Amino acid sequence: MSEQSSDGSSDFCPRFHHAIELIGKRWTGAVLRALLRGPRRFNELLGAIPDLSDRLLAERLRELEGEEIVSRHVDPGPPVRVAYELTASGKELETALTCVGQWAERWVAPPKRKRTA
Amino acid sequence: MSEQSSDGSSDFCPRFHHAIELIGKRWTGAVLRALLRGPRRFNELLGAIPDLSDRLLAERLRELEGEEIVSRHVDPGPPVRVAYELTASGKELETALTCVGQWAERWVAPPKRKRTA
Numbered sequence: 144m145s146e147q148s149s150d151g152s153s154d155f156c157p158r159f160h161h162a163i164e165l166i167g168k169r170w171t172g173a174v175l176r177a178l179l180r181g182p183r184r185f186n187e188l189l190g191a192i193p194d195l196s197d198r199l200l201a202e203r204l205r206e207l208e209g210e211e212i213v214s215r216h217v218d219p220g221p222p223v224r225v226a227y228e229l230t231a232s233g234k235e236l237e238t239a240l241t242c243v244g245q246w247a248e249r250w251v252a253p254p255k256r257k258r259t260a
Numbered sequence: 261m262s263e264q265s266s267d268g269s270s271d272f273c274p275r276f277h278h279a280i281e282l283i284g285k286r287w288t289g290a291v292l293r294a295l296l297r298g299p300r301r302f303n304e305l306l307g308a309i310p311d312l313s314d315r316l317l318a319e320r321l322r323e324l325e326g327e328e329i330v331s332r333h334v335d336p337g338p339p340v341r342v343a344y345e346l347t348a349s350g351k352e353l354e355t356a357l358t359c360v361g362q363w364a365e366r367w368v369a370p371p372k373r374k375r376t377a
Binding site: 155157158159160162163166168169172173191235236238240243245247252253 | 273279288289293
């Protein structure tokens with residue numbers, strides 16, 4: 144039922160465009176994937192994603208909160224504990240992220256790493 | 261069968277990370293989506309994606325060729341015609357891109373636009 148135009152302009156979908164660039168933004172995919180396993184504290188996320196800085200993790204989480212994909216929960220403690228979790232819309236990204244993961248397993252070369260044994 | 265570690269480090273998968281940031285890079289998702297419909301010439305792609313510049317389209321296509329997701333075919337003509345199409349791995353991105361599109365239809369607000377009728 145989608146409209147088609149002979150010049151191909153109907154190829155473009157602003158909502159798809161927004162979504163793909165949102166989840167594919169540097170580090171965002173990795174953060175979402177980590178959160179698919181359940182709520183995580185800031186330092187747990189930081190520890191789970193190699194080479195991600197505090198500053199960038201904070202920025203990405205803020206963006207995801209702004210998009211209502213992640214919500215932030217504060218337990219006043221003490222000690223204060225802040226956890227992040229996927230909202231309903233965030234959880235529904237699982238299928239898409241799983242498909243990307245399956246494609247990657249098939250087509251992306253595994254990284255070279257040192258063998259330790 | 262995947263390895264799990266108690267510190268959460270197994271959340272991170274370098275191949276997934278590469279894939280999601282590849283397809284989510286600025287304009288790349290839109291280019292891939294346009295190519296899912298079949299081979300396209302450079303100007304057809306340019307016409308199909310609003311606001312994408314010549315320079316950036318050329319850059320994205322070169323990157324996608326480097327990743328062996330897109331292949332470039334030259335018909336020597338005259339006139340010379342260059343077309344781009346998805347390789348086998350590129351075509352297999354369809355499922356993932358479709359999932360992202362479905363998520364976007366459900367969760368991303370439609371853009372406001374002028375009604376012409």
